[in-house]
Amino acid sequence: MTTVIATSGLVKRYGRVRAVDGIDLGVQQGDIYGFLGANGSGKTTTVRMLLGLVLPTSGEIELLGERMPRAGRRVLHRVGALIEGPAHYGHLSGRENLSLLDASGRGGSWRTRSRRVAAALEQVGLGGVGRRPVKAYSMGMRQRLGLAGALLRRPELLVLDEPTNGLDPQGISEVRELLLDLHRDGTTVFLSSHLLAEVEQLCTRVGVLDRGRLVLQDRLATLTAPTGSTVVHTSDPDRVRAALDGRVTSVEGERVIVRGDDPAEVNARLVAAGVPVHGLALERPSLEAVVLAAAGASPDRVDVRR
Known part of the structure; x- marks a missing residue:
């Protein structure tokens, strides 16, 4: 498997403060990688270092197999990015903003620019905005326009910092489906977020940053694998015992945890004993439980809304 993002001992200091403290990231081609952490944990600083926008104090960065920031000119045209919210010219339309962005990079021939811009706008649901200036856009529309800018050059790697910020539930769902479509077409996605529910529904691998340190990095399926126990929902826990x-x-109330990873066997024994069973499932830890255990944090450090 090809490594798309790799860091070794990455550190960023601001005075005496270590915003990023020796992290070793590993993102493979084909990942949807969720980079989780509370606000202020160092996520955005890390992302900015990956893209050469901030120089590290120490450590090494490789992006698409090239050393950063030295190889930035060779690499960054293959990367789409949305960092700390989109920046646009408010008096211009979304189409005009994307045309300027396309002209400033290596997106392809100017003859096909209008086609690329129209396709990117359509992808993010802004195909019908016409000539309306960006200053008249809602926050969610501006976020969509930022995503369109990240998609202009059909990137191999998409780096997004809080991409659903400002979107309503329908918009969040649409962005999720868009990212899944891009992933199916071969794009690797690196998604920085503090929303556990967003990452749990979308990502294949997860890294957790806590106060500048990478405290967890693994496949989501591994982190939330069955524990070896079965959850029984019943109105009579004493009879289950x-x-x-x-x-x-x-x-816990009508939720009973039973040792054993064969729900059918558990169900058969309970039914034979005349115990009312309303549901059974293998027990799996939630991503919320995994993250909070790794970070040693209280629930208000990471947004666990569902």
Whole structure:
């Protein structure tokens, strides 16, 4: 598997403060990588270093197999990015802003520029905005325009910092589907966010940053793999205890945790004993539980809204 983003001992100091403290990122081709952390944990600083916008204090960065920031001119035209919200000329339309952005890079022939701009606007749901100036856009529309700018050059790697900021639930869902479509077409996505629900629904791998340190990095499927226990939903937890002879490890209301990773076997024993069963499933840790355990944080450090 080809490594798309790799850092080694990456550090960024501001005076005595270590905003980023020796992190080793590894993003593989084909990942949708969720870079999680509370606001102020160092996510945006890391992303800016990856793209050569901020120089690291120490450590190494490779982007698409090239050393950064030295190889920026060779690499960055293959990368689409949206960092810290989009920046646009308010008196120009979205179409005009994207045309200027396309002209400033290596997006392709000027003869096909209008086609590329129209396609990018259509992708993010702004195909019908016409000549309306960007200063009249809502926050969500400006975020969509920023995404369109990141997609102009059909990037191999898409780096996004809080891409759903300012979007309503429908907009968040549409951006999620857009990123999944891009991923299916071969784009690797690096997504910085503090929203666990967004990452859990979208990403294949996760890195967790806490106060500048990378405290967790693994495949999402591994982090949320079954624990070896079964969750039983029942109106009579006491009868579950009696029927399963010491296999019950915890009870929370009508939710009973039972040792054993075969729900069918558990169900058969309970039904034979006449225990009412409303549902069974393998127990899996939530991403919220995994992140909070790794970061040693209280729930208000990372947004766990669903």
